[in-house]
Every structure is written in structure tokens, then in C-alpha cells.
Amino acid sequence: MIAEIICVGTELLLGNIVNTNAAYLAEQCAMLGVSSYFQVVVGDNKERLMYVIKTAAERSDVVILCGGLGPTEYDLTKETVAEFCNRKMYEDAHSKACLEQYFAARGLEMTENNLKQVMIPEGAKVLDNPNGTAPGVIVEEEQTKYILLPGPPMELQPMFENHVMTYLKGLTGEEICSQTVKLCGASESKVETQIKDLIDAQSNPTIATYAKPGEVHIRVTAKAANQKEANKIMKPVVKELKSRFGHQIYTTDEKVTLEKAVVELLQGADLTIGLAESCTAGMLSARLVNVPGVSDVYKMGVTTYSNKAKRTLLNVKKSTLRKHGAVSQQTAEEMVKGCAQLTGADVTVAITGVAGPDGGTEEKPVGLVYIACNVKGNIRIKKHQLKGSRSKIRENTTSLALTLVRECVMEYLSRVTFGKK
Amino acid sequence: MIAEIICVGTELLLGNIVNTNAAYLAEQCAMLGVSSYFQVVVGDNKERLMYVIKTAAERSDVVILCGGLGPTEYDLTKETVAEFCNRKMYEDAHSKACLEQYFAARGLEMTENNLKQVMIPEGAKVLDNPNGTAPGVIVEEEQTKYILLPGPPMELQPMFENHVMTYLKGLTGEEICSQTVKLCGASESKVETQIKDLIDAQSNPTIATYAKPGEVHIRVTAKAANQKEANKIMKPVVKELKSRFGHQIYTTDEKVTLEKAVVELLQGADLTIGLAESCTAGMLSARLVNVPGVSDVYKMGVTTYSNKAKRTLLNVKKSTLRKHGAVSQQTAEEMVKGCAQLTGADVTVAITGVAGPDGGTEEKPVGLVYIACNVKGNIRIKKHQLKGSRSKIRENTTSLALTLVRECVMEYLSRVTFGKK
Numbered sequence: 001m002i003a004e005i006i007c008v009g010t011e012l013l014l015g016n017i018v019n020t021n022a023a024y025l026a027e028q029c030a031m032l033g034v035s036s037y038f039q040v041v042v043g044d045n046k047e048r049l050m051y052v053i054k055t056a057a058e059r060s061d062v063v064i065l066c067g068g069l070g071p072t073e074y075d076l077t078k079e080t081v082a083e084f085c086n087r088k089m090y091e092d093a094h095s096k097a098c099l100e101q102y103f104a105a106r107g108l109e110m111t112e113n114n115l116k117q118v119m120i121p122e123g124a125k126v127l128d129n130p131n132g133t134a135p136g137v138i139v140e141e142e143q144t145k146y147i148l149l150p151g152p153p154m155e156l157q158p159m160f161e162n163h164v165m166t167y168l169k170g171l172t173g174e175e176i177c178s179q180t181v182k183l184c185g186a187s188e189s190k191v192e193t194q195i196k197d198l199i200d201a202q203s204n205p206t207i208a209t210y211a212k213p214g215e216v217h218i219r220v221t222a223k224a225a226n227q228k229e230a231n232k233i234m235k236p237v238v239k240e241l242k243s244r245f246g247h248q249i250y251t252t253d254e255k256v257t258l259e260k261a262v263v264e265l266l267q268g269a270d271l272t273i274g275l276a277e278s279c280t281a282g283m284l285s286a287r288l289v290n291v292p293g294v295s296d297v298y299k300m301g302v303t304t305y306s307n308k309a310k311r312t313l314l315n316v317k318k319s320t321l322r323k324h325g326a327v328s329q330q331t332a333e334e335m336v337k338g339c340a341q342l343t344g345a346d347v348t349v350a351i352t353g354v355a356g357p358d359g360g361t362e363e364k365p366v367g368l369v370y371i372a373c374n375v376k377g378n379i380r381i382k383k384h385q386l387k388g389s390r391s392k393i394r395e396n397t398t399s400l401a402l403t404l405v406r407e408c409v410m411e412y413l414s415r416v417t418f419g420k421k
Numbered sequence: 422m423i424a425e426i427i428c429v430g431t432e433l434l435l436g437n438i439v440n441t442n443a444a445y446l447a448e449q450c451a452m453l454g455v456s457s458y459f460q461v462v463v464g465d466n467k468e469r470l471m472y473v474i475k476t477a478a479e480r481s482d483v484v485i486l487c488g489g490l491g492p493t494e495y496d497l498t499k500e501t502v503a504e505f506c507n508r509k510m511y512e513d514a515h516s517k518a519c520l521e522q523y524f525a526a527r528g529l530e531m532t533e534n535n536l537k538q539v540m541i542p543e544g545a546k547v548l549d550n551p552n553g554t555a556p557g558v559i560v561e562e563e564q565t566k567y568i569l570l571p572g573p574p575m576e577l578q579p580m581f582e583n584h585v586m587t588y589l590k591g592l593t594g595e596e597i598c599s600q601t602v603k604l605c606g607a608s609e610s611k612v613e614t615q616i617k618d619l620i621d622a623q624s625n626p627t628i629a630t631y632a633k634p635g636e637v638h639i640r641v642t643a644k645a646a647n648q649k650e651a652n653k654i655m656k657p658v659v660k661e662l663k664s665r666f667g668h669q670i671y672t673t674d675e676k677v678t679l680e681k682a683v684v685e686l687l688q689g690a691d692l693t694i695g696l697a698e699s700c701t702a703g704m705l706s707a708r709l710v711n712v713p714g715v716s717d718v719y720k721m722g723v724t725t726y727s728n729k730a731k732r733t734l735l736n737v738k739k740s741t742l743r744k745h746g747a748v749s750q751q752t753a754e755e756m757v758k759g760c761a762q763l764t765g766a767d768v769t770v771a772i773t774g775v776a777g778p779d780g781g782t783e784e785k786p787v788g789l790v791y792i793a794c795n796v797k798g799n800i801r802i803k804k805h806q807l808k809g810s811r812s813k814i815r816e817n818t819t820s821l822a823l824t825l826v827r828e829c830v831m832e833y834l835s836r837v838t839f840g841k842k
Contacts (some may be wrong), residue, residue: 012443012444013457013458013460013575014441014447014448014457015444015445015446015447015448015449015450016631017440017444017459018439018440018443019439019440019443019444022433022439022440023433023436023438023439023440023461024436026433026434026435026436027435027436027601028436029436030434030435030436036435037434037466038434038462038473039434039462039468040459040460040464041431041443041461042458042459042460042463043458045458048458048459051461083668122800154686154809154810169459191440194690215609224557231704276725277703278711281704281706281709281710281722282698282702282703282705282707282724284705285702285703285706285724286446286701286703286704286707286815288702289700289701289702289703289726289776290811290812291637291776292779292811293727295726295727299726299727299729299730300723300724300725300726300727300730300733300734301702301703301723301726302721302722302723302724303696303703303706303710303721303724304721305710305715305716305720305722305723306720306721308721309720309721311658313721323441328754343730356713359712379643383748384760387737390711391576406820418545
């Protein structure tokens with residue numbers, strides 16, 4: 001089955017916003033085993049919108065349109081699809097009731113132009129939108145199905161997950177399931193080499209790798225008559241991946257991020273964490289706090305950007321800074337010790353590096369980073385030489401720090417468990 | 422002049438990466454006054470790539486293609502454009518020399534397949550790529566010009582700015598200049614109302630507003646025979662905007678971000694800054710450190726996520742936390758005072774709020790945020806009720822904090838200047 005994604009909005013053509021909807025929809029389609037050969041962006045212009053719908057209809061089984069369902073005269077997606085499919089529009093009583101309820105619940109008054117949003121092409125399926133004012137619509141023609149979704153990601157994504165996913169599975173007539181095995185501390189090329197035999201032998205399930213900043217994801221996708229069968233097909237491959245990559249796998253759950261995995265590991269081990277950041281300057285801290293409920297394990301962190309801050313907050317010795325410099329193994333070690341003393345946390349992390357673009361030397365070039373992790377007095381320090389822009393170097397450093405924390409905590413746990421036996 | 426943007430890469434069709442190149446190129450074209458009606462994404466497939474090039478050629482004066490210039494057999498953009506335009510390919514000696522130099526400078530060995538990258542369609546212009554291995558190419562046909570750029574943004578963007586911009590200006594035969602007036606602490610709808618008369622009366626220059634997180638940008642664009650003329654046309658409008666929005670304007674320089682403006686303000690006033698963050702947990706700190714050279718003014722910051730951290734690091738009173746809670750005006754005030762004491766900075770900022778999704782109450786709902794700014798003892802505290810997801814609330818809070826710092830420092834400067842007189 002072939003799907004085409006059409007994103008509607010002049011703001012995309014002007015580059016005012018980045019098209020995250022296309023990436024989201026494309027990824028979802030790929031996970032459902034639906035192929036996609038083209039993505040198109042078109043403005044709020046009826047003639048050109050009609051043209052791209054016609055082109056997409058000729059080459060696809062499913063056309064997913066997003067955006068252009070708003071209340072203004074520039075919102076034309078529904079009207080244009082209806083015209084292309086020769087459908088009249090009617091005011092849908094159910095959608096109107098939902099809309100009135102939406103406004104009432106927020107203590108807002110509904111304006112006349114919102115009623116445009118409950119005009120539905122005849123015979124279409126309506127997808128409720130509890131997160132906004134534009135219902136989604138599915139118009140089914142014999143050859144092609146048109147799925148119209150609202151533009152705001154906070155409305156589009158739940159609508160896709162709650163309605164469109166099931167609908168697409170129904171169309172394909174088979175269950176397509178995928179499982180993502182997420183690795184940290186591995187390079188994509190190395191991972192690919194390690195599973196080349198599996199990739200070469202693949203048919204069902206299929207196996208693909210994806211590089212993410214500081215991570216590699218391996219996606220296993222199976223087609224089957226039902227979910228149970230699909231799971232049965234994937235199981236031995238996932239098991240094989242687990243045996244090949246072992247502890248490098250931090251999750252097999254699509255929704256779990258690296259920071260979430262680290263927070264859950266700390267929660268499970270009943271360990272608190274404290275941070276001392278220099279070049280990342282709060283990025284790691286902010287990333288941990290992406291995880292709701294992190295307050296169980298994370299209480300405080302410091303950004304010690306200057307040498308003086310390293311001295312006063314973390315007790316880094318003046319002589320160490322003078323002798324070895326702020327970006328050195330020795331400073332990282334004293335930082336992480338000082339961080340343990342300051343925060344009283346069980347696990348502490350210290351980061352110091354040259355983020356650039358200036359400040360690099362031959363001996364200590366831009367991208368040189370030291371990350372130290374201290375688990376109850378056991379300290380491990382890693383040195384990295386990273387590439388890219390200032391922000392890239394800092395971002396990658398946070399992933400590497402999370403990876404190091406994971407390694408050190410797992411090592412600690414195995415030590416403790418062994419000690420108890 | 423009409424341009425079409427074609428992004429080539431199966432990774433885009435699979436949703437593995439977000440198409441930031443399309444947004445960048447679209448914005449650049451818009452700023453140059455080049456219209457764009459369609460954007461297309463196509464995979465690494467010759468037949469389909471040929472099809473979209475043909476379609477684009479029929480409806481555009483300029484076709485900008487990005488991606489697919491790499492050394493692998495899947496990189497087909499150059500070959501397909503050459504075939505479409507009936508051009509043979511030759512090994513370009515200049516590009517080969519650049520490539521060899523690129524590898525030599527990095528101490529790397531060039532592999533045979535890299536030579537594919539220096540194959541150039543006959544008669545094409547070559548755009549040097551000091552940041553990567555794929556040169557850019559411009560193929561000029563009578564009706565349509567084809568601009569081929571490498572996919573990595575770190576290669577594409579400098580190539581666009583150093584070569585393509587001038588080329589496009591040459592094609593339009595007129596200078597299109599724009600100036601962006603950036604505001605903080607303003608809402609887009611209010612800004613639009615305040616300049617409705619200017620927008621209604623616009624022809625040359627044109628005026629448009631763009632909402633960014635916590636900011637509004639107003640872009641003034643003029644067409645003229647040359648840059649001097651264009652500047653002359655823009656000048657009175659920019660002057661009028663300055664008089665209407667005054668201190669809300671933090672820059673009229675496209676390259677200056679809000680954090681950069683704040684850092685420059687602090688540098689100019691010779692003031693240091695210290696941070697105490699709770700719900701943002703280092704986001705503001707990390708954002709300040711986006712600015713190279715920030716170490717002049719920013720030395721240290723703390724993330725005090727728990728009540729205990731607020732007490733021990735910032736001396737917030739136990740009774741204050743008990744009586745008013747961690748998210749309160751009183752706690753924000755004690756945090757900012759404690760931050761001044763801890764960091765010794767001239768300007769200190771404290772942030773405390775409910776980022777959600779849990780932890781909200783009727784009295785203190787998700788999105789309630791207090792931001793305090795202390796300039797040498799003068800404290801100002803702002804309360805905000807924000808909407809959106811956990812990350813949205815935290816992101817917006819950092820913009821609001823930067824806005825508050827700016828206001829307080831400017832107020833301080835005017836006070837000091839007045840006092841001196």
C-alpha cells in the first residue's frame with residue numbers, strides 16, 4: 001500500500017515553521033509497513049492544492065493531508081478534497097456538539113466562523129478531536145482514501161494514534177507491528193556490521209538501523225495476520241539482538257528515551273543523582289528534567305562555567321586548574337568529587353570540555369570533552385574527541401554522559417548484587 | 422521568480438530525520454523575494470527523482486535540489502539532473518584538488534568512491550564546499566536553473582550564503598533586501614493590531630509578522646535596483662517600527678538571538694549574571710551558553726529542583742516553603758536573593774513553576790511560573806500562566822526570563838545614567 005503525505009500551509013512554504021508533521025506521519029507510515037514515495041508541501045491556494053491532490057490520487061492508495069482545517073477563509077483542505085471527490089458538505093450535528101462542548105469546557109465563546117470546521121463532506125468518516133476545534137475527516141473513494149488531519153502536532157498525533165492507525169491496519173488487511181531496540185554507546189556503522197548477516201537474510205521481519213544523536217535504533221518490523229502472529233515472528237530476532245548487544249540496549253520500548261531509561265534505572269536502584277556541568281551548562285540537567293517524576297532521584301545540579309565557580313562550588317584545586325587546565329582528566333575528577341560533596345547524591349556526573357568555536361588549542365582542540373561519573377566513590381572518567389558545531393558537541397556530550405551514567409550504575413548494581421550473594 | 426525546493430533522501434520519506442533544509446531554503450528564498458509554491462520530498466530512486474525534476478522544471482524558474490550528492494551508489498541527484506538536461510559528466514580537476522586537500526587536512530585517506538563526488542555535468546558552475554566532500558553544482562538551462570546542494574545543513578547553509586544568494590540576486594536582476602525587527606515581551610496578535618495600518622498600506626517594502634517562542638519578528642522586505650536603494654526604502658518603515666515598539670525591540674540584526682542580545686547587553690554594562698532554576702532545570706543556563714564568549718558575564722548557575730536544594734544552596738527558608746509552597750512569589754524572591762549571595766553575580770535570575778503534566782492543583786495549575794530578577798538588590802518578580810506541554814512551558818519560561826533580564830538591566834542602566842547626571 002502506498003501513501004502520500006501532503007502538508008498544507010503557506011507558513012511551510014515561507015519557512016516560518018519546520019515540517020515536523022511530515023516526519024511524524026512518515027515514520028508512522030513506515031512503522032505500519034505503508035510505503036511512501038513522495039511528500040509534498042503546498043500553500044493555502046485552492047488551484048495548487050487541487051493539483052497536488054490530483055497528482056497524489058493518481059499514484060497513491062492513501063493520501064494523508066494535514067493542515068488547512070482551521071476556521072479561516074484560507075483553510076481550504078476539506079473544501080478542496082470534497083470538490084475533487086464530488087461530495088457536498090453538510091453541517092455535522094455530532095461535530096457541532098463536540099465543538100460547543102470544547103468551547104464551553106474552556107469558558108470560551110464560540111465564534112460564527114468556527115462552524116466552518118464542522119462542515120463535513122457527505123459520506124465521510126469523522127474523527128473526533130478532543131484537543132482542538134478541527135475534527136479529522138476520512139473520505140473514501142474506491143481507488144484512493146483521503147485522510148485529513150489538523151495541522152497542530154498536539155492535535156494531529158493523538159488523532160493519528162487513536163483513529164488513523166487502526167484505519168490503516170484495516171486497509172492493509174494485515175497487522176504490521178514493529179519493535180525498536182534502542183542502543184547507546186554504539187556507532188551505526190559498527191552496529192550494521194554486527195548484524196549484517198541478519199539484515200542480509202531479512203524478509204519478514206525486516207530489520208533497519210537508524211542513527212540518532214549518541215544512539216542507534218534498530219527497528220524490527222513484522223507482517224502477519226494478527227498482532228499475536230507478528231509478535232511471534234519478531235520475538236526470535238529481538239532475542240538475537242539482545243544477545244548480540246546485551247547491555248548496550250537501554251530499552252525495547254518505543255516511548256522510552258535515553259534520559260527516561262536512566263531515570264528509571266536510578267529509581268529502581270534507589271539512587272539519587274547530582275550534576276556538575278561546564279561546557280554543557282545545564283543541558284544534561286534540562287534533559288533529565290524532560291522526564292516527569294524525575295524529582296524522586298534528581299535534586300540539584302550546578303553549572304560551573306568559570307574556574308572560580310569550579311573552585312568555590314566544587315572545591316577544585318587552584319593548582320589542578322593551573323597545572324592541567326579546566327578541560328582535563330584531573331579537573332573532571334575533582335569536579336565529580338566536589339559534586340558528590342555538594343549535592344550529597346549517590347551518583348554524580350561532571351562534564352568539562354571545549355565546545356568551540358573558539359578556545360581550542362593544538363593540545364586541547366575544539367570537541368575535547370571529559371565526562372566523569374562517580375557512583376558512591378567509584379569514579380570512572382571518559383575522554384572524547386567530538387566533531388561538529390558548538391551545539392552539536394554539547395548535545396552529543398549529554399548523550400555520552402547519560403550512557404556513562406547507565407554503564408556505571410549497572411556496574412554498581414552487579415557489584416552490589418554479587419557482594420550480597 | 423518562482424523556485425521549487427526538492428529534498429532528496431529516503432531517510433526523509435521514512436521520517437528518520439526532520440526536513441530542516443526545506444525550512445531553511447524556503448525562508449532564504451522568501452527573504453530574497455523568490456516565490457515558492459511547492460516543496461517536494463523524494464527518495465533515492467532515479468525514476469521518481471526524474472519525475473519530480475520534470476514536474477518542477479515545468480512550473481519553476483529555479484529548482485533547488487538538496488541531498489543525494491554523496492559518494493554512494495544511492496546518491497543520484499547529480500546524475501539524474503545531468504541526464505534530464507542532456508549533459509555528460511566529467512571529472513573536474515579543481516574539485517578533485519579540493520577534495521584531496523580536504524582529506525589531507527584531516528589526515529584521512531580518500532577512498533575511490535569519493536571521486537564520484539567530483540564528477541560534474543558539462544558546462545555547470547561548481548560551488549566549492551570547504552565543509553564537506555560534495556561540491557555544489559548549478560546547471561543552467563534557458564528556461565530553468567538547477568541548483569544542487571549537499572544535504573548536511575552544516576555544508577548546505579554556508580554554501581547557500583556564500584554562493585547561491587548572490588546567484589539568485591543576479592537572476593532576479595533586482596536587489597531584494599530584508600531587515601528583521603525582533604521583539605520580545607509582545608504577543609503576535611497585539612503586534613499585528615499595532616501595525617495594521619502599515620501592513621494594509623504596504624507594497625514596497627512589504628511587512629510581515631512571525632511568531633517565535635516568546636518572541637515576535639517583523640520582517641521588512643524591499644525590492645530595488647541595488648542595495649542602497651533598498652535600504653532607503655526600508656529605512657522609514659524600520660524607523661516607524663522602532664518608534665512604535667521602542668524597548669520591546671531587542672535587535673534589528675537577523676543573526677542576533679534573544680540570548681545573544683541579553684549577553685551583549687550584560688557585556689556592554691559590565692554586569693555578571695547568575696542563575697537559579699527549578700522547573701527549567703538548566704535550560705536557561707544552556708541557552709545562555711549557546712552564545713560563544715558568554716564566559717565574560719556568566720560564571721555559574723544552579724538547578725535547585727528539590728525543596729532541600731533550594732534551602733541548602735539558596736537559603737530559602739523552610740517556613741517560606743511550608744507556608745507558600747515552592748512555586749510562589751515568596752520562594753522566587755528568596756531564591757533570587759540566595760542566588761546573588763551564592764554566585765556573587767550582579768544580576769541574578771530565579772525560576773520556579775509547575776511544568777506538569779502532574780503536580781498541578783486548582784490554586785497552582787500546571788503552567789504557573791514565577792520568574793524573579795535581581796539587579797544589585799533591585800528585585801522584580803513576574804507571574805505567568807502558560808499553556809502547552811511540559812517542554813513548551815519550560816521553553817517559553819526561558820524566553821520570558823531573558824525578556825525580564827533585559828527589562829531589568831535596561832531599567833538599571835537608565836537609573837544609573839540618570840543618577841550620574
